[in-house]
Amino acid sequence: MKKTAIAVAMSLLSGFAHAGDGHAWSYSGETGPENWAQLTPEYGACAGSNQSPIDLTGFIDAELEPIDFHYENGGAEILNNGHTVQINVHPGDTITVDGIEFELKQFHFHVPSENLIHGESFPMEGHLVHADEDGNLAVVAVMVTEGEANEALARAWAQMPEEGETLALTSDISPLGILPADRDYYRFNGSLTTPPCTEGVRWLVLKQPITASQEQIDQFLAAIDDHHNNRPVQPVNARPVLQ
Numbered sequence: 417m418k419k420t421a422i423a424v425a426m427s428l429l430s431g432f433a434h435a436g437d438g439h440a441w442s443y444s445g446e447t448g449p450e451n452w453a454q455l456t457p458e459y460g461a462c463a464g465s466n467q468s469p470i471d472l473t474g475f476i477d478a479e480l481e482p483i484d485f486h487y488e489n490g491g492a493e494i495l496n497n498g499h500t501v502q503i504n505v506h507p508g509d510t511i512t513v514d515g516i517e518f519e520l521k522q523f524h525f526h527v528p529s530e531n532l533i534h535g536e537s538f539p540m541e542g543h544l545v546h547a548d549e550d551g552n553l554a555v556v557a558v559m560v561t562e563g564e565a566n567e568a569l570a571r572a573w574a575q576m577p578e579e580g581e582t583l584a585l586t587s588d589i590s591p592l593g594i595l596p597a598d599r600d601y602y603r604f605n606g607s608l609t610t611p612p613c614t615e616g617v618r619w620l621v622l623k624q625p626i627t628a629s630q631e632q633i634d635q636f637l638a639a640i641d642d643h644h645n646n647r648p649v650q651p652v653n654a655r656p657v658l659q
């Protein structure tokens with residue numbers, strides 16, 4: 417189990433979760449989300465009962481501990497894997513959740529948002545993907561509304577890679593640049609939102625959105641061939657959503 421989790425974490429780090437295994441997936445048609453679980457046994461978890469994204473609603477009040485952010489290093493390279501545009505970060509940026517340290521591996525985006533809040537979709541959603549030393553995953557999700565341009569995104573996307581391209585970042589991109597000032601969050605148990613849809617992921621969805629300009633959102637979409645890259649929401653089933 418741990419080995420699987422570590423393998424997933426490594427493929428997340430590389431950004432080519434589908435490369436090498438020959439099981440192409442997509443966001444529409446025969447290889448789209450409805451069929452992910454059938455594409456290969458490795459994607460069987462996509463039919464699981466604790467999948468992401470979800471419509472966050474019916475919240476249960478809980479004393480959620482603040483997430484301890486220790487982001488000091490930032491982006492190393494930017495890549496476009498055809499599914500998203502992703503920034504891989506230098507080692508050493510961490511969060512502490514449940515007394516466990518999770519290291520930031522990468523962050524990437526979805527247009528429109530994957531998770532909904534009270535049924536509301538957002539123009540874009542950022543995912544900051546972390547793994548602990550055993551390969552357990554924690555994702556911090558940041559909703560993005562249309563408004564003022566985001567400076568960190570502007571610097572990163574000045575080097576927008578084409579599909580299949582990975583570029584060394586030439587300016588400092590701190591993940592702090594895509595965090596809102598208020599880090600209150602919702603929490604639920606979910607999965608990766610892309611194959612292999614591995615479950616057991618701690619989802620921490622920040623309540624306060626950040627902004628990006630319409631031009632920035634359009635620039636992202638153009639980079640992934642103008643297709644939306646949001647998996648539809650999945651059944652919540654028995655899971656509590658904490659606030």
Ligand SMILES: [Zn+2]
Pocket residue numbers: 524525526543609
């Ligand atoms: Zn994501």
